[in-house]
Amino acid sequence: MSxxxxxxxxxxxxxxxxxxxxxxxxxxxxxALLGPSGSGKTTLLRIIAGLEQADAGSILVEDxxxxxxxxxxxxxxxxxxxxxxxxxMSVFENVAFGMRVRHVAAAEVRTRVNELLHLVRLExxxxxxxxxxxxxxxxxxxxxxALAVKPRxxxxxxxxxxxxxxxxxxxxxxLRNLHEEMQVTTVFVTHDQEEAFEVADQVVVMRQGNIEQxxxxxxxxDHPATPFVMDFLGHVNVFHGRLExxxxxxxxxxxxxxxxxxxxxxxxxAYVRPHEVELNRTPQGETSxxxxxxxxxxxxxxxxxxxxxxxxxxALNVDLSPGRYHELALRPGDQxxxxxxxxRVFLPEDYAI
Amino acid sequence: xxxSHPWNKxxxxxxxTDSTLNIACQAKISPLAPRAASTLRTRKSAxxxxxxxxxWLRVLLIxxxxxxxxxxxxxxxxxxxxxxxxxxxxGLIKNLWNxxxxxxxxxxxxxxxPLAVALNTVFGLAAAWTITRFQFPGRTLLTTLLDVPFxxxxxxxxxxxxxxxxxxxYFGPLLRDHGIKVIFAWPGLLLATTFVxxxxxxxxxxxxMESLGAEEEIAAVSLGxxxxxxxxxxxxxxxxxxxxxxxxxxxxxxxxxxxxxYVVSGHIAGQTDTMPLRVEKLFQEYNNPGxxxxxxxxxxxxxxxxxxxxxxxxxxxxxxxxxxxxxQSP
Numbered sequence: 005m006s007x008x009x010x011x012x013x014x015x016x017x018x019x020x021x022x023x024x025x026x027x028x029x030x031x032x033x034x035x036a037l038l039g040p041s042g043s044g045k046t047t048l049l050r051i052i053a054g055l056e057q058a059d060a061g062s063i064l065v066e067d068x069x070x071x072x073x074x075x076x077x078x079x080x081x082x083x084x085x086x087x088x089x090x091x092x093m094s095v096f097e098n099v100a101f102g103m104r105v106r107h108v109a110a111a112e113v114r115t116r117v118n119e120l121l122h123l124v125r126l127e128x129x130x131x132x133x134x135x136x137x138x139x140x141x142x143x144x145x146x147x148x149x150a151l152a153v154k155p156r157x158x159x160x161x162x163x164x165x166x167x168x169x170x171x172x173x174x175x176x177x178x179l180r181n182l183h184e185e186m187q188v189t190t191v192f193v194t195h196d197q198e199e200a201f202e203v204a205d206q207v208v209v210m211r212q213g214n215i216e217q218x219x220x221x222x223x224x225x226d227h228p229a230t231p232f233v234m235d236f237l238g239h240v241n242v243f244h245g246r247l248e249x250x251x252x253x254x255x256x257x258x259x260x261x262x263x264x265x266x267x268x269x270x271x272x273x274a275y276v277r278p279h280e281v282e283l284n285r286t287p288q289g290e291t292s293x294x295x296x297x298x299x300x301x302x303x304x305x306x307x308x309x310x311x312x313x314x315x316x317x318x319a320l321n322v323d324l325s326p327g328r329y330h331e332l333a334l335r336p337g338d339q340x341x342x343x344x345x346x347x348r349v350f351l352p353e354d355y356a357i
Numbered sequence: 358x359x360x361s362h363p364w365n366k367x368x369x370x371x372x373x374t375d376s377t378l379n380i381a382c383q384a385k386i387s388p389l390a391p392r393a394a395s396t397l398r399t400r401k402s403a404x405x406x407x408x409x410x411x412x413w414l415r416v417l418l419i420x421x422x423x424x425x426x427x428x429x430x431x432x433x434x435x436x437x438x439x440x441x442x443x444x445x446x447x448g449l450i451k452n453l454w455n456x457x458x459x460x461x462x463x464x465x466x467x468x469x470x471p472l473a474v475a476l477n478t479v480f481g482l483a484a485a486w487t488i489t490r491f492q493f494p495g496r497t498l499l500t501t502l503l504d505v506p507f508x509x510x511x512x513x514x515x516x517x518x519x520x521x522x523x524x525x526x527y528f529g530p531l532l533r534d535h536g537i538k539v540i541f542a543w544p545g546l547l548l549a550t551t552f553v554x555x556x557x558x559x560x561x562x563x564x565x566m567e568s569l570g571a572e573e574e575i576a577a578v579s580l581g582x583x584x585x586x587x588x589x590x591x592x593x594x595x596x597x598x599x600x601x602x603x604x605x606x607x608x609x610x611x612x613x614x615x616x617x618x619y620v621v622s623g624h625i626a627g628q629t630d631t632m633p634l635r636v637e638k639l640f641q642e643y644n645n646p647g648x649x650x651x652x653x654x655x656x657x658x659x660x661x662x663x664x665x666x667x668x669x670x671x672x673x674x675x676x677x678x679x680x681x682x683x684x685q686s687p
Contacts, residue, residue: 055575075579082579088572092594102580105590153580 005066005156005189006031007052012061014047014213021047023213024061029206031066034183034190036204038197040236043210045193046161052191053159054078065156078157081150081188085162087142089134095121095145096130102153120148123182140171147179151186160192164199176203197237201225209233231350234275241281241320247272252349257293257315259347272349279306279323280346283332292341295320297334302326309334311342434656441653444646452650458626459651462635465546469631470611473550477607478600481558486592488559489566490574500563506555514552515620518545541623546631549617554607561603562596569595598673605669609662613655 007029014022022044029035037045050056052063054075062071070078090098097104099117108116121127124144134142143163150158163179164172180203183190194200200207201221208218209232217229228234245254248269252259259274284292295311298319307329311320320342324332334340410418441449453459488500506514520526522539532539539545577591593600615633622629630638632655639648 053579055579075575076581076583078579079581080579082576084572084576086572088576090573090577090591101577101582101590105577105580105582105586149576149580 007157007189007191008064009048009052010062010064012048012051012058012063014044014051014056014058020213022051022058025213025215026061027208027215027218029189029191031189032187033206034180034204035192035206035208036200037191037193037208037210038195038200038236039210039216040195042212044213045195045210048210049159049161049191049193052157053080053082055082079153079155081153081155081158083143083146083150083158083160083163085165087134087146089142089145089149091134093133094130095126095132095134095137098134098145099130099148099152101149106153116152117148120152123151124148138171139167140175143167143175147182151188155188158186158188158190160190162193162195165194165196172199179203209236211236228348231273231275234348234350239278239321241276241278243274243276243316243318245272245274246270247349247351252347254316257291259291259344261347261349264349270351272351274344275348275350276344276346278308278321280344281320281322282343282345283309283322283324283328283334284341284343285332287341288343292343293320295340295342297336297338297340299336300329300334302329311340313342437649437652437656440645440649443649448646449650449653452647453654456647458630459635459639459647461627462630462632462651463654465543465630466612466632469543469546469550470608472547473554473611474604474608476547476551477554477558478604480555481562481603481607482600484559485562485566488563490571503556503559506553511549511553511614511616511618512620515549515617518548518552518617518621522548540621541625541629543629545621546618546629549621550611550614553614553617554610557607557610558600558603561599561606565596565599566592598669602666602669602673605662605666609659609666612658612662 007027009025009027009029012022012025014020025044025048027048037048039045047056051058054070054073054077058071062069064070065078090101093101096117099120100113103113103116117130118127121130124147126141126144126148129137129141134145137145147160147163160179164175167175176199179192192203204221206218207221207224209216209224211232217224217233219227224233225237228237234240243252243254243259245252246269247253247261247264249267250260250262250265252261252272252274254274261274282288287294293313294315295313297309298312299310301308301310305326306323307326309322309324309329311322312318313320322342332340441452444451453463484499484503488496519540521528522532522545523529524533524540526540529540537544539548573591573595574587577587582590613633614631615637618631619634619637622631622634624630624634624638626635626638632651636648636651636655639645639651
């Protein structure tokens with residue numbers, strides 16, 4: 005089932021949670037709403053589910069306007085961040101609840117619950133109570149419970165937020181596989197960009213009640229539309245300077261930026277990702293910046309190097325492959341040359357054409 | 358006052374009946390709220406503190422505590438039963454059963470109190486639900502107004518109802534034209550008792566429902582539950598012990614209520630006298646054996662209520678400990 009979100013606005017007192025938000029979720033897709041807290045992502049999810057009423061705008065599920073429907077009638081499976089399992093009921097009854105309130109025959113309920121417990125790999129735990137389960141198991145019960153009613157949409161609010169790193173990783177992979185199996189249109193909310201990129205096939209970055217950018221993970225990562233998106237998707241080095249004739253000039257140092265060929269000089273901010281900087285022992289032409297190694301952290305899949313530019317007095321973060329790190333044999337205090345391989349420049353908005 | 362007037366001779370037992378009830382009613386600490394656990398902890402550490410003090414101080418403190426409780430509570434309490442049983446069990450039963458007015462007062466209390474409790478259950482649930490699950494203008498005001506019955510003197514409450522529903526009151530003539538009698542009649546008793554015991558259930562449920570949060574209920578709605586299913590399957594199982602606890606407190610207060618009922622009842626023997634009123638009236642009539650007999654039954658009810666309350670508390674503490682153990686084990 006596709007979802008079409010049209011001009012949704014939501015106000016909480018003086019705080020505007022959503023400003024005229026429109027979004028299409030294609031049928032069968034797995035979409036992540038990504039953003040910092042207060043960006044409106046959870047509010048949008050709750051409005052889709054009918055747990056919150058929008059002040060203006062409409063929600064269409066497969067061409068049917070559901071804006072005025074109550075949450076009860078929307079046939080949406082909702083998974084809460086803190087599971088919201090029914091404490092007084094066994095795992096079996098938790099999963100069965102949606103069918104019980106719809107008066108589904110007992111035999112059918114039993115078959116379906118057992119099917120779902122098998123699907124979420126919790127066979128044999130039907131008689132346990134939520135307090136007797138681990139966090140990861142509880143989250144899977146919550147998922148089985150949401151799927152039991154054969155929802156038209158599956159909505160998850162920070163589904164793995166409360167779990168430890170290893171379980172989170174397992175559940176991400178598992179959710180991805182589950183989605184491929186079930187093909188139900190799924191929207192999940194997260195503030196973890198890694199999670200969004202790994203699980204989703206559509207990423208929507210939100211900020212202060214607006215959609216900042218939406219696209220495939222590859223699109224969003226490679227072509228961030230705004231400085232905010234660039235900044236939000238991991239560490240980034242920021243340079244302020246002037247843009248002129250295909251070059252970005254900073255005091256005593258320049259970077260290539262062929263996208264801008266006008267001769268008229270203007271203020272700009274350049275963004276460089278840590279893994280898109282090359283380090284060398286000797287200068288590589290005029291775009292190399294002399295820097296001093298401050299700190300090296302070789303633990304992990306990449307070696308993180310912290311450098312200081314004496315020209316700017318500014319810090320620079322660079323990620324190196326372990327191989328390159330051994331070649332260079334960097335030590336704190338060494339003088340090296342940094343060459344940005346890829347620069348993104350965002351012009352101040354009043355210059356936008 | 359005449360020196361041989363019963364009030365002068367024995368003012369103790371009556372007050373004791375009252376204070377026993379107050380203990381039952383006003384210990385408002387819910388066993389379900391987290392603060393109960395911290396109270397327990399404080400009690401334990403306080404024990405350690407006393408052990409460090411010199412022996413004479415310990416003896417003095419513990420001794421004086423026992424003396425005060427013994428003098429003010431225990432002795433008068435026992436005295437009620439001693440007096441009631443002065444002529445043996447047969448005398449007690451004779452005093453209770455052979456007087457039709459006393460019999461009627463027992464029946465009246467046993468019918469008005471449960472009805473008031475039933476009304477307050479419905480009201481308390483509705484109020485707690487409204488206050489904890491909805492945001493609306495005047496919510497704080499409503500929460501504050503809930504405490505009014507605790508704050509106002511019961512006599513004033515009674516007077517208020519007389520002024521509203523009495524013959525000279527605002528609604529009096531209207532009610533009389535329809536042949537309905539509220540003041541000096543059974544409906545007045547119910548009204549006054551309900552008003553005075555109004556906050557107990559709601560006050561117990563509001564903090565409980567606030568700490569539980571609405572998440573489970575929201576989940577149930579998104580799974581398709583209608584409000585009725587939501588209440589019976591999700592909300593009620595979660596709050597049932599808090600509700601029972603509130604009902605016990607409400608009941609304890611309802612059977613012992615004197616002031617408000619005194620004003621609205623008109624004191625008609627065999628018609629509007631509840632047990633507390635009957636105790637007082639028998640006293641006034643110098644019928645000490647009869648008065649003590651009724652007082653002893655009233656006290657017994659209060660003690661049974663207290664017993665029920667502490668049994669429930671112990672049960673809940675054990676449940677809480679078990680739940681904590683469960684939560685700690687992986």
